[in-house]
Amino acid sequence: MSDIISVNGTPQRLPDDPRTSLLDFLRQHIGLTGTKKGCDHGQCGACTVIVNGIRINSCLTLAAMHDGDEVTTIEGLGTPDRPSDLQKAFLEHDGFQCGYCTPGQICSATAMLQEIANDWPSDASEDLEGPPQLTGEEIRERMSGNLCRCGAYANIVAAIREVAEKSA
Amino acid sequence: MTAHMKQDKPDRSNRLDAMKQGVLGKAIPRIEGLAKVTGTAPYAAEYAVDGCAEGVLATSTITCGKVLSINKDAVLGMPGVIAVIDDPKLITRAAQGTADEAPQQGPKTVCYWGQPIALVVAETFEQARDAAKHLAVEYREEEGVPLDPQAVEPEEQEDETVRQGDLAHAMAKAAHTVDVTYTTKGHASAAMEPHAAIARWDGDKLTVHASLQMLNYNISELADALNMEEVDIRLISRFVGGGFGSKLGISEEVVAAAIAAKELGRPVRVALSRQQVFQCIMRRSETTQRLRLAAGEDGRLIGFGHYALASNLPGETFVEPVLQSSHFLYGGENRELMLEVARVHRMTAGSVRAPGEAVGMPALESAMDVLAEKVGIDAVELRLRNIPDQNPEEDLPFSSHKLAECLKQGAEAFGWDSGLRKPRHSRDGEWWVGTGMASAARVHNIAEARARVTLKADGTALVETDMTDIGTGTYTILAQLAGEMLGLAPDSILVDLGDTRHPRGPGSGGSWGAASTGSAVYVACKAIREEIADKLGVQETDLDLAHGTAASGEALVDLLDGKDIVREGHYEPGDIEDDYTASGFGAFFAQVRVNRFTGETRVDRMLGAFGFGRVLNHKTARSQCLGGITWSIGVALTEALEFDPRDGHLVNCDLAEYHVPVNRDVPDLEVLLVEERDPAASPIQAKGIGELGMCGGAAAIVNAIYNACGARIFDYPMTPERVLAAMPD
Numbered sequence: 001m002s003d004i005i006s007v008n009g010t011p012q013r014l015p016d017d018p019r020t021s022l023l024d025f026l027r028q029h030i031g032l033t034g035t036k037k038g039c040d041h042g043q044c045g046a047c048t049v050i051v052n053g054i055r056i057n058s059c060l061t062l063a064a065m066h067d068g069d070e071v072t073t074i075e076g077l078g079t080p081d082r083p084s085d086l087q088k089a090f091l092e093h094d095g096f097q098c099g100y101c102t103p104g105q106i107c108s109a110t111a112m113l114q115e116i117a118n119d120w121p122s123d124a125s126e127d128l129e130g131p132p133q134l135t136g137e138e139i140r141e142r143m144s145g146n147l148c149r150c151g152a153y154a155n156i157v158a159a160i161r162e163v164a165e166k167s168a
Numbered sequence: 169m170t171a172h173m174k175q176d177k178p179d180r181s182n183r184l185d186a187m188k189q190g191v192l193g194k195a196i197p198r199i200e201g202l203a204k205v206t207g208t209a210p211y212a213a214e215y216a217v218d219g220c221a222e223g224v225l226a227t228s229t230i231t232c233g234k235v236l237s238i239n240k241d242a243v244l245g246m247p248g249v250i251a252v253i254d255d256p257k258l259i260t261r262a263a264q265g266t267a268d269e270a271p272q273q274g275p276k277t278v279c280y281w282g283q284p285i286a287l288v289v290a291e292t293f294e295q296a297r298d299a300a301k302h303l304a305v306e307y308r309e310e311e312g313v314p315l316d317p318q319a320v321e322p323e324e325q326e327d328e329t330v331r332q333g334d335l336a337h338a339m340a341k342a343a344h345t346v347d348v349t350y351t352t353k354g355h356a357s358a359a360m361e362p363h364a365a366i367a368r369w370d371g372d373k374l375t376v377h378a379s380l381q382m383l384n385y386n387i388s389e390l391a392d393a394l395n396m397e398e399v400d401i402r403l404i405s406r407f408v409g410g411g412f413g414s415k416l417g418i419s420e421e422v423v424a425a426a427i428a429a430k431e432l433g434r435p436v437r438v439a440l441s442r443q444q445v446f447q448c449i450m451r452r453s454e455t456t457q458r459l460r461l462a463a464g465e466d467g468r469l470i471g472f473g474h475y476a477l478a479s480n481l482p483g484e485t486f487v488e489p490v491l492q493s494s495h496f497l498y499g500g501e502n503r504e505l506m507l508e509v510a511r512v513h514r515m516t517a518g519s520v521r522a523p524g525e526a527v528g529m530p531a532l533e534s535a536m537d538v539l540a541e542k543v544g545i546d547a548v549e550l551r552l553r554n555i556p557d558q559n560p561e562e563d564l565p566f567s568s569h570k571l572a573e574c575l576k577q578g579a580e581a582f583g584w585d586s587g588l589r590k591p592r593h594s595r596d597g598e599w600w601v602g603t604g605m606a607s608a609a610r611v612h613n614i615a616e617a618r619a620r621v622t623l624k625a626d627g628t629a630l631v632e633t634d635m636t637d638i639g640t641g642t643y644t645i646l647a648q649l650a651g652e653m654l655g656l657a658p659d660s661i662l663v664d665l666g667d668t669r670h671p672r673g674p675g676s677g678g679s680w681g682a683a684s685t686g687s688a689v690y691v692a693c694k695a696i697r698e699e700i701a702d703k704l705g706v707q708e709t710d711l712d713l714a715h716g717t718a719a720s721g722e723a724l725v726d727l728l729d730g731k732d733i734v735r736e737g738h739y740e741p742g743d744i745e746d747d748y749t750a751s752g753f754g755a756f757f758a759q760v761r762v763n764r765f766t767g768e769t770r771v772d773r774m775l776g777a778f779g780f781g782r783v784l785n786h787k788t789a790r791s792q793c794l795g796g797i798t799w800s801i802g803v804a805l806t807e808a809l810e811f812d813p814r815d816g817h818l819v820n821c822d823l824a825e826y827h828v829p830v831n832r833d834v835p836d837l838e839v840l841l842v843e844e845r846d847p848a849a850s851p852i853q854a855k856g857i858g859e860l861g862m863c864g865g866a867a868a869i870v871n872a873i874y875n876a877c878g879a880r881i882f883d884y885p886m887t888p889e890r891v892l893a894a895m896p897d
C-alpha cells in the first residue's frame with residue numbers, strides 16, 4: 001500500500017474516506033472537474049476515465065481500490081493550448097452541444113480506438129477472430145456506453161472516424 | 169445608452185444580408201467548444217469555493233400527506249453532519265417555465281412520491297449522502313389520492329377549445345374518415361448534467377452558481393422564495409449541461425443551497441442525484457389523444473378533430489399544450505379541438521423539449537398516414553393538399569411557410585418512393601424494411617430581450633447578456649451576429665453569458681433564445697453602426713464594415729480614437745404577434761427495419777428538412793436538428809416513464825431503466841436546412857430551431873414500421889412486444 005494514485009502523471013494521495021468514488025475523488029478532492037457525473041451509477045459514461053490504459057466508469061469504483069494505478073482524465077489528454085486529435089475532431093465536427101457528456105465521450109473514444117487496435121471484438125464485429133473493421137456500426141456499438149442527451153451521436157461518430165482513419 | 173426596437177410590423181429592411189463580413193450563417197465551430205472538449209468549461213457544481221459544505225436532499229417515501237416529525241438528532245450525531253434543514257421556505261417542486269414566482273413551498277406537505285422534505289448538510293458528500301439516507305421521518309399518509317389520469321374527472325382547458333362548423337356532420341358525410349385514439353407515455357428531459365447549485369452569501373448578498381435556462385425569470389422566482397429583493401441576488405449559469413425544459417424554472421436544490429448557506433454562514437453545494445432529477449423535477453405528461461379526420465375523395469380535409477388528455481399535480485397551471493400546432497397545420501373547415509387535464513399525484517408535469525408538439529405531432533402525423541392509406545394517395549401528396557393558405561381558425565396569415573418546400577425537397581433527397589406504400593414490400597433476411605414520413609411543425613416564440621454590446625477601442629467587441637447556452641450554440645451565434653454587424657471576425661468578440669448582472673432576456677426555452685436575444689444584439693449593434701456612420705458622415709445604410717475596416721478605408725480602431733462605444737439593445741416583439749401565425753415547418757423521412765420474430769425496430773436512416781427562417785450557424789443549427797431527430801427515435805421506440813399504480817412512484821427513475829437513445833440506436837442522419845427569411849418572426853429573420861427537429865419525427869418512424877411490417881400501433885413507444893402483438897401473421 002502506497003496510498004498513492006497517479007493522475008495525469010501527477011502522484012496524488014488517496015482519500016481517507018473509503019466511500020469516496022474515484023469520480024468524486026477526481027472532482028471534489030483534486031479539482032479535476034473535467035470528468036463529469038451524470039448518474040453516479042454506471043449508466044451514462046459521463047465519468048469515463050482511462051485507468052492503466054483501460055476505460056472505466058469512475059463512478060463505479062472506489063478511489064481506494066486504485067492504489068498505485070495510473071489514471072488519465074480529459075485534462076490529461078490535451079489542453080486548450082494543445083488539444084488531442086480527438087478533441088480537435090470533436091470541435092470541428094460539432095460532436096457535442098451542451099458539452100457535459102463530452103469529456104467522457106473523448107476519454108472513451110481514446111481508449112476505444114486502442115481496443116480496436118488491439119483486435120478486441122465487439123457485438124458489431126463480423127468476425128470474432130480477425131481484426132475488427134472500423135465501420136460506423138463498430139464505432140456506434142463501442143460508444144453506446146456513453147449517453148449524449150443532446151443527441152450529438154452522428155457527429156461523434158464522424159469525429160472518431162476521422163481520427164481513426166487518419167491514424168490508420 | 170439604450171437603443172430600443174418594438175417590432176409592430178415585419179422588418180423587411182433585411183439589414184443583415186447587406187452586411188459585408190460574411191460570417192453570419194457560416195458553419196464555424198463553437199467559440200466555447202475548446203473549453204468543452206478539454207473539460208475546462210465549468211458547470212454549476214464545479215466552481216472551487218473555499219469552505220463549501222455539501223448538501224443532499226432527503227425525499228419523501230409517501231405519495232401524499234404530512235411530515236409529522238424528522239429525527240434530526242440521530243443524524244446530527246453522525247460524523248461530519250452539520251445541519252438538517254426543513255425550512256418552510258424550501259420549495260417542493262421546480263418552478264414552471266416563465267413562472268416568475270416561487271413554486272410550491274413548505275416541505276411538511278407531501279404531494280408526490282420522492283418530493284424533497286429536508287436538506288442534510290455535512291462536511292463531505294459521502295457524509296451527507298449517508299445521513300440523508302438514515303434520516304428517520306414520521307408521516308401521516310393521506311390514503312386514496314388519485315394516481316391514474318384515466319380514473320379522474322378531467323378539467324377542460326377552455327382557452328384551447330375550438331368549435332368551428334360541425335365536425336360530427338363532416339365525419340358522417342365525408343368520403344374518407346379516420347377516428348383513432350393514441351396514447352403517449354410520459355417523458356423525462358434527462359439532461360446529462362444533474363441539477364446542482366452552489367450558494368454563498370456575502371452579508372445580505374447571495375450568489376448562486378446554478379444550472380438554469382432562464383435567469384431573468386429564475387432570479388425573481390428565487391427572490392420570491394426567499395423573500396428577498398432581486399438586486400441582492402446574482403445567478404450565474406455560464407455552462408448548462410443540457411436543459412430540455414428541466415431547468416426552465418428554479419428547482420429544489422437552488423433554494424435549499426441558498427437557505428443552508430445563510431443558516432450555516434458558509435457556502436453550500438447541493439447536487440441532485442440522477443434519481444432525484446427524475447423524481448422531483450419535471451415530467452412530460454402522458455397523453456391520450458383522439459384524432460378525427462374527415463376528407464373528401466381527393467384527400468382534402470373538410471373536418472379536423474383533435475382531443476387530448478394530459479395530467480398534472482393539483483395547483484399546477486401548466487398543461488402539456490398538445491394541440492399547439494394542430495390549430496393551424498392543416499385545413500378543414502369543421503373543427504373541434506379540446507384539451508383536458510387530469511389532476512393526479514405524480515411529480516410536476518412541465519416542459520420537456522418541444523412541449524405540445526413533441527407528442528401532439530406524432531399522434532396527428534400517424535393519423536394522417538392512416539388517412540393517406542384510406543384515400544389511396546401518397547402520404548407526401550396528402551400533406552401537400554392540406555396546407556392551408558392561412559390559419560384555419562383565425563383570420564391570420566402565416567409569417568412564412570416552408571412546409572411544401574420541406575416536403576418536396578425532403579422527399580427528393582431521401583429518395584421517397586411513393587410506389588412502395590403497401591406494407592411488406594421489402595424483406596432483408598429476418599427483417600421487414602419500410603419507409604415512412606411525417607410533417608414537422610413547432611410554433612415560433614419570441615420575447616422581450618436586452619443585451620449590451622461594447623465595441624472596444626482596440627477593435628474587439630464584447631457581448632453581455634444573461635442569456636444561456638444550453639448546448640444550443642448561443643455563444644457562437646451571438647458572436648457571429650455581432651461580427652457580421654460590426655465587421656469583425658468572431659474570434660475578436662468575447663461573449664459573456666449566463667450572469668444576471670448583465671442585461672436580461674428571456675433565456676433559453678421554447679426555442680426563443682436565439683431570435684429574442686439575437687434581436688437585442690442586432691439592435692445594439694445597429695446603434696453602434698449609427699455612431700460609426702456619424703463619425704464618417706454617412707448614413708448607417710451606406711456603411712460597409714468588414715475585417716475591422718470601413719469600405720472607405722478607415723480602420724475601426726482609428727475611428728474609435730481610444731474610446732469604446734457601448735450600446736444596450738432592447739428588443740420587444742410588439743403587436744406583430746397578433747398579426748401573424750408564425751411557426752417553423754419541416755418534414756421527416758425514415759427507413760426502418762422490423763424484426764419478424766422479435767418485433768424489434770431499428771432505424772436504418774432518417775432525414776429531416778426544416779424551414780425556420782435565417783440559419784445563424786449551419787453547424788450548430790444542424791446539430792440542433794440532429795438532436796431533435798435523435799429524440800424522435802426515443803419517443804417512437806423507447807422512452808416511457810412508468811408509474812407504480814399503487815403509490816404513483818416513478819419506477820424507472822434512472823438512465824438504466826428510462827431508455828434514451830444510445831449511439832447505436834441512431835443511424836446516419838441527414839439534415840436539409842431550407843433557408844428562408846421570415847421578416848415577421850424577428851428583425852434577424854430567424855425563428856427557433858431547438859425543438860422543431862423532434863416535432864413529428866416519431867410518426868415518420870411509426871409510419872415506417874407500418875410500411876415495413878403491417879403493424880399499425882396506436883400506443884407510443886413502439887416497443888418490441890407491441891410491434892409483435894400488432895404484426896399481422
Ligand code: FES
Nearest residue numbers: 038040042045059
Ligand atoms: S456518472 Fe458514471 S456512468 Fe454515469
Ligand code: FES
Nearest residue numbers: 097099148149150
Ligand atoms: S453534448 Fe450534451 S449530453 Fe452530449
